[in-house]
Amino acid sequence: MASTTPTQIDTAPPVSTSTRSTGRAGDKIFAGLSKGSGILLLVIMASIAVFLTYRASIALSQNEGNFLTTFDWNASANPPVFGIAVLLFGTIVSSIIAMAIAVPIAVGIALFISHYAPRKLAAPIAYVVDLLAAVPSIIYGIWGALFLVPQLAGLNLWLDEYMGWTYVFDKTQVGVARSLFTVGILLAIMILPIVTSVSREVFLQVPRMNEEAALALGATRWEVIRMSVLPFGRSGVISASMLGLGRALGETMAVATVLSPSFLISGHLLDPGGGTFAQNIAAKFDEANEFGRDALIASGLVLFLLTLLVNGAARLIIARRKDFSGANA
Numbered sequence: 001m002a003s004t005t006p007t008q009i010d011t012a013p014p015v016s017t018s019t020r021s022t023g024r025a026g027d028k029i030f031a032g033l034s035k036g037s038g039i040l041l042l043v044i045m046a047s048i049a050v051f052l053t054y055r056a057s058i059a060l061s062q063n064e065g066n067f068l069t070t071f072d073w074n075a076s077a078n079p080p081v082f083g084i085a086v087l088l089f090g091t092i093v094s095s096i097i098a099m100a101i102a103v104p105i106a107v108g109i110a111l112f113i114s115h116y117a118p119r120k121l122a123a124p125i126a127y128v129v130d131l132l133a134a135v136p137s138i139i140y141g142i143w144g145a146l147f148l149v150p151q152l153a154g155l156n157l158w159l160d161e162y163m164g165w166t167y168v169f170d171k172t173q174v175g176v177a178r179s180l181f182t183v184g185i186l187l188a189i190m191i192l193p194i195v196t197s198v199s200r201e202v203f204l205q206v207p208r209m210n211e212e213a214a215l216a217l218g219a220t221r222w223e224v225i226r227m228s229v230l231p232f233g234r235s236g237v238i239s240a241s242m243l244g245l246g247r248a249l250g251e252t253m254a255v256a257t258v259l260s261p262s263f264l265i266s267g268h269l270l271d272p273g274g275g276t277f278a279q280n281i282a283a284k285f286d287e288a289n290e291f292g293r294d295a296l297i298a299s300g301l302v303l304f305l306l307t308l309l310v311n312g313a314a315r316l317i318i319a320r321r322k323d324f325s326g327a328n329a
Helices: 017-060 085-116 119-132 137-166 180-204 208-216 221-250 253-258 277-284 290-324
Strands: none
Touching (some): 119 180, 137 253, 253 277
């Protein structure tokens, strides 16, 4: 007698047409909102660029000096003479100092929190680091002016005595430490929590299998970090650094509070003086006339373009190293 196989009955509830249509409508709405948000962002960026370009063209058409090489800023004079040479130098130098100090320390803190510190210690440290990112810029500026500047007097004398032969650390002027070097240290403290937080999250995303494979081959903890963690997180660290650099380039109140501005370019980083784009705009905007504000907007356009170039270069670096970062493993 032939045996019969029992027929399996599909107990799954049928998908109604209304539910299917609702899901498709939700997908269309979400896709439309996402596309609209992207287009809106491009429109905002384009409108900012058009506004800056238009107002800058008004000022540049009447400028009697070379906008790129003139050291003076006399936009209210008759005829007006102004240039960004000092501002460009100060912005780039202070940002380089901040990045050189902040990025290695931030990566070290991120690695300590993610791979070295015990869990009970890692959480409080991560909380404190994240909390530093919420401190307003003016608080950093007040702290820098009242505490950091006096405390750096001894460091400046030490650098002048033992590193003065490098010319960069040769202090030629007597005065308090209101210099680009001090600004760079303050900016490094300000961008440290941003770079640390993003780098920590990237390091925590490293596949556990990669680390366990390296340990199984007899690698030490440092070798695991060097062979597995850092290659995987390289693009993330670059992105975190660019976020920090963006804040360093555009920081206003903290720099204006600490720096003693002057329109002189000096390779002696310990001497007071210098200036940045954001600090100059904040210091002169209220007292400037209509034409003077157009001149300040022209300098803001340069800062806008500089930021775009930096972020574009970062995207190119990330794209070139993506295939070797381990992110596609």
